[in-house]
Amino acid sequence: MELYPKVYQIQSLYGGRNLFQYLFVGDNVVLADTGTASTPETTIFPFFDKVKLKPQQLMLAVTTHADLDHQGGNDAIKRISPGTMLSCGEADRELVENPESLYGQRYNFLKDDHDVGFEGDPSPDAGRHRYMDVTFTGGERIHLGENWWLEVLHVPGHSQGHLALYDPVFGALFAGDAVQGRGCPKATGEMGIPVTYYHVDTYLSTIRHFERLPLSVLYTGHWPVMRGEEIQDFFSESRHTVEFVDRVILRRLQKHPSGLTMKELINEVAEAVGDWPDDGVFLAMFPIKGHMDRLVQQGKAKLEVGSRPAKWVIA
Secondary structure, eight states, rough: OOEETEEEEEEETTTTTTEEEEESSSSSSEOOOOOOOHIIIEEEEIHHHHTTGGGGGEEEOOOOSSSSHHTTTHHHHHHHHHTHHHHHEGHHHHHHHHHHHHHHHHHSSTHHHOOOOOSSSOOGOOOOOEEEEEEEEEOOOOEETTTTTEEEEEEESTTTTTTTETTTTTEEOOOOOOTTSSEEEEEESEEOOOOOOOOOHHHHHHHHHHHOOOOOOOOOOOSEEEEHHHHHHHHHHHHHHHHHHHHHHHHHHHHOOOOHHHHHHHHHHHHOOOOOGGGGGGGGEEEEEEEOOOOHHTTSSEEEEEOOOOOOOEO
């Protein structure tokens, strides 16, 4: 689908949720995100055919952040078009390059102490090990044409190296999963998974950064297109969700002076939110761990690691 001249949204489904990549066709052809391992061959390059592009014309593929549904197609992109440069945020580099690192350091880092995470080996959807050709730290520009470029923004919170692309000419922000409202919807509209930010204060700083940008339209990895007041409402909802989760956690810890485990906190927060689906609620481990780290740093909670799984108590 053409969003505005020479800029396209490529759409498929993953886990019942919309999965979007974005294609910029200027003097240089640039792709934002590569989907899962199969997305380039099933969706992205067939779309190239529709707009009369060859895979070899793709100059740069930018992975916005370390998640299998945004990076899994990197290997296929490089196999089909070896001249395409692969890129991501510097802080996400190891996780984007190596599915084993993605699972070990991002998806399963809570297993030993908290008994939550993903089961089994890395999914085939995460693709194969593939090195990045270039990494970004924010502040760079990607040239698309005369008086047309993308500004690279470093917007951590969901991941440490998360990137967004900003087109100042059209006031368009391509934010990936950098802000998340109160959860990620399915394509049919109901809630698909919980919010999955982790670094709470940096996530809040990313929201504030976005609010200061002159925006006409917001494009994301999974959410519907937003314009005008919808954008500010989404940013406000994202902030209010952080504040709500913080309040719920503190209240539940106060009610349970003997402490709560990660799984118990997930259930408490999910019950308070009300519509995070059961089959994906374990993903709330990311924001809850982030909130607990923050509360421990603030002296409001303590982590007791003498038992397994570990539990937190009010300080």
